[in-house]
Amino acid sequence: MTQHTEVAVIGGGQAGLAAGYHLRRQGLDFVVLDADPAPGGSWQHMWESLHLFSPAEHSSLPGRLMPAQAGETYPDAGHVVDYLADYEKRYDLPIQHGTHVNAVRRDGESLLVEADTGTWRARAVISATGTWSRPFLPAVPGRSAFAGRQLHTVNYRSPADFTGQRVVVVGSGNSGAQIAADLALDGRAEVTWATQRPPRFLADDIDGRALFDVATARRRALEAGRSDTGGVASLGDIVAVPPVRAARDAGLLPIKPMFSQLTADGVRWADDSHTAVDAVIWCTGFRPALAHLAPLNLRGPRGHIPTDGTRALDEPRLHLLGYGDWTGPASATLIGVGRPARDAADEITHLLRS
Template identity: 30%
Template sequence: MKAKDDLSGHLLAGGLDGRHVPVAVIGGGQAGLAASYCLSAAKVEHVVLERHRIGFEWSERRWDSFSLVTPNYQCLLPGHEYAAGDPDGFMVRDEIVDYLRDYRHRFDPPLHEGVDVTRLGHDGHRFTLTTNRGRFFASQVVVATGAYHRPRIPRFAERLPGSIIQIHSADYKNPRQLPEGATLVVGTGQSGAQIAEDLHLAGRTVHLATGNAPRVARFYRGRDCMTWLDEIGHYTKGITEFADQEATRHKVNHYVTGRDGGRDLDLRAFARDGMHLYGRLADITGPVAHFADDLRSNLDGADAVMEGIKDLIDAHIEREHLDQPTEERYTPVWEPGHHVPTQVDLTRSGITSVIWCTGFDADYRWVDLPVFDGRGYPAHHRGVTSRPGLYVLGLPWQWTWGSGRFRGVGEDARYLTEQIVRATQSTRRVA
């Protein structure tokens, strides 16, 4: 479907300047598009503002071999469920970008690309949005920018010798962009484990500083583990069902990969095959990296989580009397020695580059409204903040595990649309 000339594409100069819109959606990623689809279905007039272009985060901040870790059939954007030929496969980076751009063309959202909202405030009567294309107003606002804004790099990175190239995972593309020599990868969340594997498969020498991220098996007893968890109901559990909601909301994701049809990521196997593993990177003094003495506990902890998930699957199979093949449990293929190095001279070890796979910080400094907790994170219930008319969408564990993913963002968008319609009707009754 062809986009409307006055609502999509790049914003014409002054196109929104001075205008008032009923609803402004900030962010044109999967969350913003899902919100727009639901608002359009409810016949709510709105605009969607995207700083860059559709698919930018996926195309520019993911590496070349990147793929989803959730099966394709779990891509459930409203009105755009995955319908291609490989439901149990894993879309690669360019396919994800195409999936989002196809979504945009399917329902023709009122999208303005290239619009950077630099301040969101309230004048006592309505929300004010200051942008690079002018200032305008809205009765209600959905902030759909996610929570991964600013690459997080520890301050001691400043002490690395200038001869060592440093990049964040957001800027990593492929092994060819790095200088000759070994690479230190810091962090073993999804990005760290997958990038370490990418370098390892390319024949590069990899040193890996581990963390306490858990892992999950790709397949168990004949099915993908994420399919099992979906069937068990794990993905539909609301955040309020967990005893420690804040810890749940901010915990690190399990590492696994969808690459080449999907497989486990086993750090022990990497070490067996020549990768150098250490504990958590604690400090840097000149060319010397200092590691915590926790490699064994990091590996054991990740394996314990994986086996615990298998316990859940076993219990589900038994409870439902399912006829599934049995499978032997994991046996460690490598164990750390008694003297794992806690100090490594990077220069002498031939390390010429460091990749910081240390996550992202949320950056809402442009939102000039008192709706944040002590860490600068939006305080909300199911995306509804304490400021009437202000909502957030696309956050990790906003309501369920899938909230920040293609799996569950649509349900959150539908819920917020109901709140927006209800608020609009209430305002009309008062008027």
């Protein structure tokens, strides 16, 4: 049976919840279809030691401040999950968990959203599926020959899983730094951090509050026609959260330039030396999870769908939310997704009511 709604939101993480908040304020009929069986988005799948970059009050969705976590300046992932679950309940958002969307198709004046639980006919769609479900692994020579354990950021949980092992962590971003620090401070594994380029640490006093201010300043400059300030990327790649600072300052983060290949039992470095390794953790990023939009044939350069703000240029009934700066500055963050979510809801309201 096909059900009808004005707006279908695909994804019930932070971006989907922010979209739901603003759609509710606009008085639109909508449904949120979320593949996860429980609230919390990707935060419920994070590793055990993960903490936010910002204090709770600077990590909030629209309409509801995140409460502080007792004993923590920077809340942990579990606290974020609790906050998102409470947010969903507080605003009585119509979320259907455990619903995986397979495809979105055009059908006259509607978009058909085909899910494993049935089909929805919508006049507009907001795709807010994020990137967590699409981890990226680089094509490194010998990767298929390595007999040890390989996993991505999405699979990492705890240092206890690597007791007595030799581990190489790959990636010069925040995930690589935090996981390498997590393992190093725990001390049960022998850790090497391999990066394509030297890690660029932001100043120790910079956290998510400052990063959001920088991203906002960049957006305002671009909107005013001024030159691009470079945003957060101009400052560095890694927020020096307390565990990363502690491991770095204690000399526990040995950094080596990226290895040239994997062998059956380890890694071979650029100088042809070899290190025996039990596990490789790929902290090499993600790609937007957009397979459900393939029937619309909207992909542009680098797999991105060209947008004006959040609106797809070639399909004005579709908005993309929370995938990174190309769908709104800082839109992949808790505090940053509110503005583009509001803009998307405003544009959809105008489209449906005009």
